[in-house]
Amino acid sequence: MINVKTARLAFLGGILVFVSTIAILLARQFSLGPVRPAPGFRTFGPADAPIMIEEYSDFACGACRAAAGKLEEMIRVYGDVIRLQLKHYPLVNIHHWSLDAAAYADCAGEQGKYKEYAALLFENQAKWGEAKEKPKEFEAFAGGLKLDWKEMQACSAAPETRQRIKLEMAEGDMKNLNSTPTFFVNGKRAVGPMQLMEQARKFDSILKAAHSRHVPPSGI
Amino acid sequence: MPDIQFMNRIKILNAIGLLARLAAGGMFVYAGVIKLLAPAEEFAYAIETYKVAGPALSLWTAYLLPWLELYAGLALAAGIFTRFNAVLCGGQLLFFEALLAQAWLRGLPVTSCGCFGSGSSNSLEYEFFQNLVFLALTFAAYRYGRGFSADAALEEHA
Numbered sequence: 297m298i299n300v301k302t303a304r305l306a307f308l309g310g311i312l313v314f315v316s317t318i319a320i321l322l323a324r325q326f327s328l329g330p331v332r333p334a335p336g337f338r339t340f341g342p343a344d345a346p347i348m349i350e351e352y353s354d355f356a357c358g359a360c361r362a363a364a365g366k367l368e369e370m371i372r373v374y375g376d377v378i379r380l381q382l383k384h385y386p387l388v389n390i391h392h393w394s395l396d397a398a399a400y401a402d403c404a405g406e407q408g409k410y411k412e413y414a415a416l417l418f419e420n421q422a423k424w425g426e427a428k429e430k431p432k433e434f435e436a437f438a439g440g441l442k443l444d445w446k447e448m449q450a451c452s453a454a455p456e457t458r459q460r461i462k463l464e465m466a467e468g469d470m471k472n473l474n475s476t477p478t479f480f481v482n483g484k485r486a487v488g489p490m491q492l493m494e495q496a497r498k499f500d501s502i503l504k505a506a507h508s509r510h511v512p513p514s515g516i
Numbered sequence: 517m518p519d520i521q522f523m524n525r526i527k528i529l530n531a532i533g534l535l536a537r538l539a540a541g542g543m544f545v546y547a548g549v550i551k552l553l554a555p556a557e558e559f560a561y562a563i564e565t566y567k568v569a570g571p572a573l574s575l576w577t578a579y580l581l582p583w584l585e586l587y588a589g590l591a592l593a594a595g596i597f598t599r600f601n602a603v604l605c606g607g608q609l610l611f612f613e614a615l616l617a618q619a620w621l622r623g624l625p626v627t628s629c630g631c632f633g634s635g636s637s638n639s640l641e642y643e644f645f646q647n648l649v650f651l652a653l654t655f656a657a658y659r660y661g662r663g664f665s666a667d668a669a670l671e672e673h674a
Contacts, residue, residue: 301671308596309596316587320586324552328553330550463557
């Protein structure tokens with residue numbers, strides 16, 4: 297028979313388990329875990345920029361294509377006050393070639409042409425996105441940009457490349473992503489280009505607040 | 517009249533036990549939390565590099581082990597079923613030591629040991645000797661960990 301002391305200890309242990317489980321689940325919900333940075337070729341802007349944007353995107357998604365244009369415009373307008381980190385979140389269930397596209401884009405990045413390759417993928421989405429067999433466009437884009445295709449093939453098949461993308465997908469899953477593009481602007485979620493533009497309206501006040509933190513009050 | 521020297525010795529051992537419990541338990545809590553706040557796949561990839569388990573088993577281990585570390589660490593630090601949890605933590609440490617040792621001996625290219633998440637890692641040798649220190653702390657918690665514990669507090673009130 298369980299004595300009173302054991303029962304009390306078990307109750308206390310149960311409370312600890314319950315409270316710690318809730319704390320972990322809440323911390324996950326609010327994305328309090330360590331942030332895995334995107335590789336250098338997918339990161340733009342200074343590390344101390346007051347506006348940090350993290351984008352989870354899929355090369356075969358139409359809204360991501362629209363968002364890419366908006367982001368470019370935003371960076372052109374605001375310049376160095378924005379730091380952008382692009383992360384892959386290929387929706388592999390509906391976009392059969394997205395994961396490959398992400399891998400090839402990363403491999404183009406290893407050869408210094410991520411932006412250019414990504415732009416071609418978005419521009420020609422309709423051509424490769426719905427292909428039944430492996431799209432020839434991947435090689436054609438590489439040829440057009442004078443990239444080493446053999447090296448890209450080896451890089452795309454390498455476990456490290458696939459692992460990096462799958463970890464970003466897992467990270468997205470932990471953040472409960474269910475559509476692309478999803479942005480985190482200074483940690484605040486925005487789903488789709490419209491919500492991103494909505495957040496962009498607050499950029500001026502973010503910049504004012506950042507500026508007032510850095511400028512010491514005048515006069516004594 | 518109780519021997520003062522004996523009483524002082526008990527107090528010192530209780531304090532050592534408490535510190536050992538907090539250090540070993542705290543380390544387990546930290547290791548568990550850091551893994552639980554990152555995708556399980558990250559830890560699973562680290563486990564795979566030890567070449568003792570396939571992807572499916574590695575992923576299941578990555579899902580479950582961090583919770584075990586968290587719960588056992590918390591219970592050890594609080595002194596709930598102190599000896600049982602000290603054995604549980606010690607058992608985990610021995611298991612990690614076996615994994616590290618086989619990877620070290622086989623010269624496996626383990627870039628991240630996965631001990632505290634997969635963000636940063638020391639060499640296998642460093643982690644092996646570090647775990648020996650934690651093993652010693654767990655032993656001290658097992659041997660002298662009853663002082664200032666929930667176990668002792670409830671016994672006094674029983």
